[in-house]
Each structure stands twice: as C-alpha cells, then as structure tokens.
Amino acid sequence: MAEFLVIAKGHTNPDPVIDRAGAYKRGDIVDVREDGFDWGRPIRSFWPKFAIIKIPGVTVAQVRKYIQPEIDAIDPTKILTRRLYKVEVNSLPLSIRRALRQSGTVTLDKTTVLSYLRNKTTGALES
Amino acid sequence: MATEFICSIRATGGDYPTLTAWEAAIQTDLTSAKTKVYSHSGIVGIVGDGALVSGASSGATGTVRHASATQVLVEIDAASVDFTSGEQMQVDASNYVTLTDAGDSAIAVAEGYADWPSGLGELVTVSGWTVNSTNYIIIRAATGNEHNGTPNTGFFLTGSIRYGAILTIQQDYTKLVNVSLTNTGVNPAYGFDLFLSSIELHKCVAYSVGGAAIRYNFNDNLFINVMAIGDIVNNSLETRRPIFKNCTARSYTVGSKGIEGTAINSVAYGGDFISNATGGWTASSDYNASSNATTTPPPGANSLTTDITPADFVDTAANDYHLSSG
Numbered sequence: 423m424a425e426f427l428v429i430a431k432g433h434t435n436p437d438p439v440i441d442r443a444g445a446y447k448r449g450d451i452v453d454v455r456e457d458g459f460d461w462g463r464p465i466r467s468f469w470p471k472f473a474i475i476k477i478p479g480v481t482v483a484q485v486r487k488y489i490q491p492e493i494d495a496i497d498p499t500k501i502l503t504r505r506l507y508k509v510e511v512n513s514l515p516l517s518i519r520r521a522l523r524q525s526g527t528v529t530l531d532k533t534t535v536l537s538y539l540r541n542k543t544t545g546a547l548e549s
Numbered sequence: 550m551a552t553e554f555i556c557s558i559r560a561t562g563g564d565y566p567t568l569t570a571w572e573a574a575i576q577t578d579l580t581s582a583k584t585k586v587y588s589h590s591g592i593v594g595i596v597g598d599g600a601l602v603s604g605a606s607s608g609a610t611g612t613v614r615h616a617s618a619t620q621v622l623v624e625i626d627a628a629s630v631d632f633t634s635g636e637q638m639q640v641d642a643s644n645y646v647t648l649t650d651a652g653d654s655a656i657a658v659a660e661g662y663a664d665w666p667s668g669l670g671e672l673v674t675v676s677g678w679t680v681n682s683t684n685y686i687i688i689r690a691a692t693g694n695e696h697n698g699t700p701n702t703g704f705f706l707t708g709s710i711r712y713g714a715i716l717t718i719q720q721d722y723t724k725l726v727n728v729s730l731t732n733t734g735v736n737p738a739y740g741f742d743l744f745l746s747s748i749e750l751h752k753c754v755a756y757s758v759g760g761a762a763i764r765y766n767f768n769d770n771l772f773i774n775v776m777a778i779g780d781i782v783n784n785s786l787e788t789r790r791p792i793f794k795n796c797t798a799r800s801y802t803v804g805s806k807g808i809e810g811t812a813i814n815s816v817a818y819g820g821d822f823i824s825n826a827t828g829g830w831t832a833s834s835d836y837n838a839s840s841n842a843t844t845t846p847p848p849g850a851n852s853l854t855t856d857i858t859p860a861d862f863v864d865t866a867a868n869d870y871h872l873s874s875g
Contacts, residue, residue, distance in 0.1 A: 427570060429573065430599065431599040431612075433576045433677060435578075435677050435678075435679060436679070441677070443676060443677070443719075444677025444719060445576065446573050446576060446677065452570060452573040453567060453569050453570060460561045460566060462559060462562060462564070463563075467595050467596075467598065468597065469599070470597060470598075471574055471597065471599030472573075472598060472599075491674075498712040498713075499742070501674070501676070504677065526597070
C-alpha cells in the first residue's frame, strides 16, 4: 500500500511564473510514502491543509511518478509546474470528501484513485 | 526584526516527518504584514494545518499554517484586525490555542533531527514562497544533531538523482546551517543547487558521488565553513560575487563575465580556484591552498605556493577532509 500526501488547500504566489513553478495547488501530491508511514502526529491535524489518501496493493515505486514536476524539455533542471499530476479533489464523490473532512484520510482502491488523477499538461485522466 | 517560527523534522513526534511536507505546509508570503507568528500556551484539541481560526476576543480571523507545541503561524485575513495577546485563537470552542504575545513577523525555520541512521531519503525543493532579507527561510540541524564534518553523519539528507539536486533552493536569503546531504546519482548530479541570490551556507557538508557537490546561480551567495566532497561550480555566466570563507572543496569556479568571487582561507583539495572571469578573484582573496598551487597558484599573496596532498587531510579515502595535525 502507498500513501499520498495531497494538498487540499493550495497556495498562490503573486508572480505567475513562480506561482506555476513553485506554489502547490489543490490536488497536488506532495509526497508518497509506504503503507503505515509514521506521519509523526495525528493525521487529523494535517487537515484541512492536507489529505492523506491510502491506496492498498500499490507500491511507492509504482506511483512515484505522480510527485514529479513538469520539467522543461530543453533544460531538464528547470521546473515549469510544481507537480505534473493532480488529484481532482473537487470531483471526488461526496462520501469521500465527507470522510476526508471527518478524519483527514481515506482509503481508496487503485482504480478509483487513477480515475481522479489528471495530467495537467495533457488533461488526460490516468484511467 | 522577526521571530523564528520553528518546526521540528523528526521521524516521529515532530511537527513534520519530512522536509518536503514542512515546505508544502508552511509555504507562504513571509513578508506580508498579515503573516504572523504567535507564542501560545499549548494546543487544546486539534488546530490543524490550514484551519480557519478566529479570535475569541478580538474577532480577528485567519488561516493557520501550522501550530507547533509552543507557536502558531497564521495568515490573518486582509480585512481583519490582528489577534491579541491572551485571547483564544479558536477553530471552535473545543479546539484552540491561547496566545501569549501580540505576534511578530516570521522567519520560517525547519530543524532536522538525526532520527534516520541512513539519512532522510528525499529530494527537496524550496520554492513558491515570498521572502525578503528580514523574513526568510532557515533549514538547520537541531542542536546536538549536527554532522561531524564528514558525510552521512548527524541530520542528513540522501538520495540519488541525475540532472537534479538533493536540496534545491529557489528562494533568496535562505540560510542553510549544519545541513549535510549526499547525492549518489550519476553526473550531472548535485548536492545543493542554489537557484537564487543571497543564499547562505554555514557549516554544511555536501557530497556528490557523481557530480558537483554544490552548484550556485545568481548573486552574492555566501559559503562559510562548508565542506564539499566534490566541486563547487557556477551554473550561469551571470553569477556574481560569491564568497567562500574557511571552505574545503575539490575546486571552486567563478563566472565568466569579469564577475569576481572571493576566497579566503579556503582549500581546493583536488583542483584549482578556477576563474573564467576577466576580473577573476577579488583582491580580498587570500590565505588559500590547493593541490595545483605550483601550476596555478591560488588567489592571494599569502596563499600557499606548494601543493597540498592527501597527507594533509585526516583520511581522504573515508571522505574526511579535516586538516591533519602537524
């Protein structure tokens, strides 16, 4: 199982270039960790800034690509967008959003997560 | 003046379990008069990151960035009055902190602990904030958790990345103190990648197995007591006025448009003080040493003109570049 640390409340920088390249936006996956990762304090206290989504049957290696930034094709050290993928938090079913509001975390199967994971550049969902 | 808002980075029981989570949580406009750090007497219930809060007496409203055991960083709403000392900053009547001062502008501090014997494995980028010379970012090892001057000791970051760095700083004025890191990636790979100006490294250790230990860009970056197992290189023709004091590195490079750097009391153990610049090294540069001194003397009238050798260090095979005695 892997666990996503997802931005539920994003940040805005007044500079549009910095905002895109640096500021985390709602739905961005900040980090991915192994099942049972010790978040160090009650998960509920990460909410409402973060949501933690647990995905059984998936390894960190399988989903690590979702924390990658969008990289400039010419200069691979230049970040264009802080995260290439985002979870469509606003489109999650009401029952899931309610669960997040109550506990700050939810367990979802891989198929469900992929159906709400969108590539910001192509606009395509992962499933 | 500003007050440090200190968050601990610990495997368990800290404010955040990773630097990445801390950076994402605290990312804010530190220069805003509405971003304030308050002291408090303890958290009652849960005051979560991002929680909307109000002042029980003042009626002030804002959004919590984070509440540590003794402090809270809050973005006060634009139209709101400030929170006041002695009042409850409430999520609701059951979840709150009681403020013990009137608040101050903030310096965001992440303090790392040596909780990971193999290092904290992550690639960190600090970006998207708004800072200035008063309100900036500090990443440092907590007291008692510092490295010993060699890689992979104390609080340290580790990872493997090519075309990237373990710690990338894209914010002016950031200070890194007693931070140690190791990049095991294939060249081009970096330890620190300093992407803006006036960034300071104090007593840091940077080790890049396959590439440069530190890459710097832009202007006025300061390196004091830095141990670089690898080269310190510049990335841009426009880099200006880097200062190296009491540093050790394989080599040092300054820019190529007549833009000067300063090296004082520093050692290049495997190369030169390389100047691609017309202006080269400043007249203040002095008391340096290098392994190629007889061929390319290091800058400064009092710099050594004989080559240093591995025997001048404690144990180069073990990456211990402390100067040997005698």
